[in-house]
Amino acid sequence: MEQVLLSLICGIFIGATAGYLGTLMLSKRMALVAGPLGHLALPGIALALIYGFDISLGAFPFVILGITLIWLFEIRTKLPMEALAAIVFASGVAIAFLFLPIEQAERALVGDITRVSFKETIFTAILCLLICSILKKIYPQIVLINISEDLAKAEKIDVKKYNFLYLGAIGLIVALGVKVVGGLLTAALVAIPASTSRNLSRNLFQYSFWAVFFGAISVVFGILFFRLTNLPAGPLIILMSALFFLISLIFKR
Amino acid sequence: MKENIILKVKNLSVELQGEKILQxxxxxxxxxxxxxxxxxxxxxxxxxxxxxxxxxxxxxxxxWRKGVKIGYVPQRLPFIKNVPMTIEDFFRLKDIPEKDIRNILKEIGLVESSKKEIGKLSSGQFQRTLIGWALAKNPQVLLFDEPVTGIDIKGERTVYSLLDKLRKERNLTILLVTHDLSVIYKFSDFVICLNKVSVCQGKPKEILTPQSLQKLYGQEVKFYQHIH
Structure with missing residues (x-):
């Protein structure tokens, strides 16, 4: 029973924070970038599984490496962001499969929130609160930058500084997200609750509120269904999230 | 700098990605x-x-004159519709007190629409929102980039009468990009005809001759001088 509680707490914090961040990523059509970053985290996850340390700790440096690479490629080439992300993402998967122990593959690919420890849960909760407070602080500026960098610059907003903080938050969420839904499904953790919320919201407050809400309850229902069916929790969480999205289409304004 | 000069530009050249844009x-x-x-x-x-x-x-x-504040109205903001945002939300992105938001909404005549979604505004309302947004921090100068298409004639008229009103009330200096020659006649003190280099400069009536417009646009431009 206690294990379920830990999984729930850990998952709710990550799901809610990912939903909140998703509202910013959706507005810049960046939601899918979280996908490649999750994939790129796979070598890090593989290392963590082999040497028995925290998956998120393994993932984080690789995610940061991925963000830096995508950012550098974008400056160096004129290829669209998606193409660059695809290159980075395929390489991540390829490297991971060179040494990922096959019996651990499922955990790496679709996550496993059902085994988190007490220490991990506390650490995750604190980190999520920190990310949320940073996001709340930079939210207006990032929305403005997403709408138009020129307008933000005309407002004397330091675009580079805010983008750096924003990308840092994305990196942290992806690293935490792989714990819940693995390297393959992190994009969904960020993108789906925000999309659901977009269907229902008419102002910025509702937009963040519903994204946080659906981010959290998808995890709750996912874990409950895992208890009932014993199917892997990560995919169940994402499927719940997708189900809420489908329902939101009925109420779409 | 001479007393009433607010901006002085000298030998300005801009090159972007190897292409000379302004000379x-x-x-x-x-x-x-x-x-x-x-x-x-x-x-x-x-x-x-x-x-x-x-x-x-x-x-x-x-x-620019020292300490001058500038407001900017961009030509278009295509990504703004990706975000569910009311007019009020949009103004809150600026770091200004709620009271000031109320006041500016009153000035641009959108108090009643303040909870309306930006994506659902008419093009005229959207233009007024952008103008109000640019003026929310009380700048002395407004840079206004007119949208190429999209505003209907009626909306355009209200946009320019609003600009004129705000200019008088706030003693604004305005730099305006427009395609509408009648706007220039009614509204403008000075014109720069630009085609990478300055083709002509001067008061509207002296400058906007069929000859200089032809030089600027490279073809005959039909227009009627408004006499009021």
Whole structure:
């Protein structure tokens, strides 16, 4: 029973924070970038599984490496962001499969929130609160930058500084997200609750509120269904999230 | 700098990705003046405004009067519809007190629509929102980049009468990009015809002759001089 509680707490914090961040990523059509970053985290996850340390700790440096690479490629080439992300993402998967122990593959690919420890849960909760407070602080500026960098610059907003903080938050969420839904499904953790919320919201407050809400309850229902069916929790969480999205289409304004 | 001059531009050249966009442009803007920048598509009008805002690198001199605040109305904001946002939300992105938001909404006549979604505004309402947003921090100068298409005639008329009203009330200096020659006649004190270089400069009635317009646009432009 206690294990379920830990999984729930850990998952709710990550799901809610990912939903909140998703509202910013959706507005810049960046939601899918979280996908490649999750994939790129796979070598890090593989290392963590082999040497028995925290998956998120393994993932984080690789995610940061991925963000830096995508950012550098974008400056160096004129290829669209998606193409660059695809290159980075395929390489991540390829490297991971060179040494990922096959019996651990499922955990790496679709996550496993059902085994988190007490220490991990506390650490995750604190980190999520920190990310949320940073996001709340930079939210207006990032929305403005997403709408138009020129307008933000005309407002004397330091675009580079805010983008750096924003990308840092994305990196942290992806690293935490792989714990819940693995390297393959992190994009969904960020993108789906925000999309659901977009269907229902008419102002910025509702937009963040519903994204946080659906981010959290998808995890709750996912874990409950895992208890009932014993199917892997990560995919169940994402499927719940997708189900809420489908329902939101009925109420779409 | 002479007393009532608010902006001085000297030998301004802008090169973006190896392409020369503006060359050797010089002009002065006095306080309270409406300066119009006229020119064909690709002439560098928007680039000029953005350069004056400090967004693009340049060669030459751009000297704003010390401490001057600038508001900017961009030509278009295509990504704004990706975010569910009311007019009020949009103004809250600026760091200003709620009271000031109320006041500016009153000035642009959108108090009743303040909870309306930006994506659902008419093009005229959207333009007014952008103007109000640019003026929310009480700048002395407004840079206004007119949308190429999209505003209906009626909406356009209200946008320009609003600009005129705000200009008088706030003693604004306005730098305006427009394609509408009648707007220039009614509204503008000084015109720069731009096609990468300055083709002509001067008061509207002296400058906007069929000959100079032909030189600017490279073909015959039919227009009627408004006599009021």
């Amino acid at each position: 050797n442009l010089s002009f002065e803007v006095r306080e309270g003046e409406v300066l119009t920048i006229l020119g064909p598509n690709g002439a560098g009008k928007t680039v000029l405004l953005k350069t004056l805002l400090g967004i693009f690198p340049y060669k030459g001199e751009i000297i």
